[in-house]
Amino acid sequence: EAQVTQNPRYLITVTGKKLTVTCSQNMNHEYMSWYRQDPGLGLRQIYYSMNVEVTDKGDVPEGYKVSRKEKRNFPLILESPSPNQTSLYFCASSLDLLTSGSTNEQYFGPGTRLTVT
């Protein structure tokens, strides 16, 4: 089944304890992206990757790191989480975001609800 998976789905952690949220897709997609969603603010892009070893900042990259060592995986790393990073996080992938047609449809993972105390 074609899908984007994220782990963990729920996480409660403490300030300063490094964590990684994994994202994996099995559709051979080139484009992957991380978003956070907060009430009243909608989805905000954190980082995105156009292909392996190519990553770029979105609108809210501070406090986050990513890597794209292989096509299927795009982990999100919080080196020193803080309470303002408490949010719902979504990973998404697309075959090719820039080409009109079905290839630029983004598929979203189920989300990771992170609480930092």
Added chain:
Amino acid sequence: GQNIDQPTEMTATEGAIVQINCTYQTSGFNGLFWYQQHAGEAPTFLSYNVLDGLEEKGRFSSFLSRSKGYSYLLLKELQMKDSASYLCAVMTTDSWGKLQFGAGTQVVVTP
């Protein structure tokens, strides 16, 4: 800066039509997406417009006017399952692959 505006909430009756507007002011434009998001779930893709005009997909249609920085999503023959948040997202030419979302419009369908 970038600005994408959508109404916060709209209510409509089952079987009716609802039009959700999205206006944007961005530095460069490279396409506009609409997504649907049910409560507690991930967004799902509805449409993509890069050229002016109307794109129809079953009960849903999306319109774009690049000169006016304006798009709308039209939902016809509303069903209860259409109660959801609808997200407008713009891809700018600032950075290929960068997407900016509006805050979303909550559509409530009543019997």
